[in-house]
Amino acid sequence: MVSLYDLFMRPLEQRGIRKARRELIKKACGKVLEIGAGTGANVAHYNADCVTDVTVTDKVVNKHLANKHAQLITVLEADAIDLPFDDDSFDTVVHTLVFCSIPDVDKGLQEIKRVLKPGGKLVFIEHVLPQKQGWRRLFRGINPVWRLFSHGCSLTKDFHKSLLDNGFDLEENGRFMNTVFFYGVASVTPI
Numbered sequence: 001m002v003s004l005y006d007l008f009m010r011p012l013e014q015r016g017i018r019k020a021r022r023e024l025i026k027k028a029c030g031k032v033l034e035i036g037a038g039t040g041a042n043v044a045h046y047n048a049d050c051v052t053d054v055t056v057t058d059k060v061v062n063k064h065l066a067n068k069h070a071q072l073i074t075v076l077e078a079d080a081i082d083l084p085f086d087d088d089s090f091d092t093v094v095h096t097l098v099f100c101s102i103p104d105v106d107k108g109l110q111e112i113k114r115v116l117k118p119g120g121k122l123v124f125i126e127h128v129l130p131q132k133q134g135w136r137r138l139f140r141g142i143n144p145v146w147r148l149f150s151h152g153c154s155l156t157k158d159f160h161k162s163l164l165d166n167g168f169d170l171e172e173n174g175r176f177m178n179t180v181f182f183y184g185v186a187s188v189t190p191i
């Protein structure tokens, strides 16, 4: 059965998110951790030739994720700001459309840094404040009401800046759908 979230997201998936997932998620390699996996929209896109194992986590594990994918991957309940893994555990961390709902973005990014092995990669898609002034004003205007009905999802985050502030280097990045969506591959800046 299709989840309500997947039904709601279908038009946006068709307009670009699915293509971005397809192109990006195949770049995850080795031991992979996905954060905030939701209903498991990325699971089908992992590259079996490159990935050795996938652990997916969410603050609240969705029954669609647990039922559909539990045989293929490890599914765990975990908060992104307090991950139950040792330092240097994963080759790739993946998150898509998650940091909009995490109040302490810096803490979440520091946790990712901690669990990534040296040389590991972060693969992400997030929605952010768009670049055009008119859209920025609109997003800022509707954000207070939007947050009430979307489990605290914020439309106004600058995830690009957060990555740089937290010591990540962008190896590739881009925007799509009127610059609302920001995607990329990042690695930890060498000290």
Ligand SMILES: C[S@@+](CC[C@H](N)C(=O)[O-])C[C@H]1O[C@@H](n2cnc3c(N)ncnc32)[C@H](O)[C@@H]1O
Pocket (backbone or CB within 6 Å): 035, 036, 037, 038, 039, 040, 041, 042, 057, 058, 059, 060, 078, 079, 080, 081, 095, 096, 097, 098, 101, 102
């Ligand atoms: C908009 S959904 C995105 C789901 C999926 N990643 C996708 O691309 O369709 C956001 C997900 O992030 C999860 N989430 C929110 N805050 C979280 C946190 N602090 N730690 C882990 N997961 C979190 C929510 O439970 C939800 O499943």
